[in-house]
Amino acid sequence: MPELPELEIIKSRLRLTLAGRRILGATLHHPAVLKTVDPPLEALTDSHISSVSRLGKFLSLNTDNKLHLCVHLMLNGRLITIPSNQPMTRHHLLALHLDNKTDLRVAESGSKRRVAVHLVTNPQKVERIAQLGLDPLGPQFTLNRFRSALKRRNRTVKRFLTDQRAVGGIGNCYSDEILFEARLSPFQKTGALKPEESIRLFMAVKKVLADAIIRFKSLDHLPDRRDRTFLKVHNRLEQPCPVCDTPVRRVSYKESTTYYCPGCQTGGRILADRRLSRLLK
Numbered sequence: 001m002p003e004l005p006e007l008e009i010i011k012s013r014l015r016l017t018l019a020g021r022r023i024l025g026a027t028l029h030h031p032a033v034l035k036t037v038d039p040p041l042e043a044l045t046d047s048h049i050s051s052v053s054r055l056g057k058f059l060s061l062n063t064d065n066k067l068h069l070c071v072h073l074m075l076n077g078r079l080i081t082i083p084s085n086q087p088m089t090r091h092h093l094l095a096l097h098l099d100n101k102t103d104l105r106v107a108e109s110g111s112k113r114r115v116a117v118h119l120v121t122n123p124q125k126v127e128r129i130a131q132l133g134l135d136p137l138g139p140q141f142t143l144n145r146f147r148s149a150l151k152r153r154n155r156t157v158k159r160f161l162t163d164q165r166a167v168g169g170i171g172n173c174y175s176d177e178i179l180f181e182a183r184l185s186p187f188q189k190t191g192a193l194k195p196e197e198s199i200r201l202f203m204a205v206k207k208v209l210a211d212a213i214i215r216f217k218s219l220d221h222l223p224d225r226r227d228r229t230f231l232k233v234h235n236r237l238e239q240p241c242p243v244c245d246t247p248v249r250r251v252s253y254k255e256s257t258t259y260y261c262p263g264c265q266t267g268g269r270i271l272a273d274r275r276l277s278r279l280l281k
């Protein structure tokens with residue numbers, strides 16, 4: 001799933017290619033993808049794309065007639081620009097036909113259709129956007145606000161980082177990297193964080209995301225999971241930690257799998273698989 005760093009790059013590239021383009025029309029090939037009915041998709045016809053923005057893990061194409069096409073790519077979605085005369089495939093869910101003989105297409109690989117598209121007059125009408133918490137790249141991302149968000153509920157730091165209502169844009173991958181950078185156990189409770197630990201966590205959010213964005217900027221293509229070659233713990237089971245050489249471990253927790261370094265993050269302790277222990281009870 002693309003997270004904040006990938007989405008930032010996709011946003012910037014789309015801005016370059018789409019800003020000012022006129023939308024000639026739209027074709028919806030997979031009706032379930034469009035989650036809204038009013039305004040209808042035809043309302044985009046003859047509008048110009050004025051900007052592209054990112055809201056948490058949503059990308060929003062904004063038009064000069066005050067419409068916002070908000071797209072959540074979920075696990076396997078992509079936004080692609082291709083010549084309009086290229087045939088639609090079963091993976092192409094929605095096409096915007098542009099005035100330069102190209103289409104912007106919302107595509108999704110795999111058989112499941114999870115991508116969500118909302119056409120709204122105000123992005124705040126999309127529930128998951130209205131509920132978004134702090135944006136790590138936004139001006140409101142301050143240590144004070146971050147600490148207030150941490151204190152709002154006592155739960156694991158892993159849950160906190162991936163809860164879009166607390167911090168927007170971070171998922172399973174970068175939360176692992178952030179916790180490694182902050183030298184915190186994924187199961188550490190937010191309520192039990194010492195002041196210096198919450199500062200470390202705050203700084204780690206900024207550093208990990210900024211470093212990933214810088215790496216992706218040098219790519220000549222849009223980043224995907226194959227470009228996450230710089231990760232230190234995520235998806236690196238049994239590989240040596242770049243800091244202390246301890247093999248990276250993983251632990252299953254709720255719906256996700258978390259990677260961590262026992263040497264750097266848990267004082268050498270191996271975390272018990274919570275899914276497994278629940279099943280054995």
Ligand SMILES: [Zn+2]
Binds near residue numbers: 243
């Ligand atoms: Zn380590």
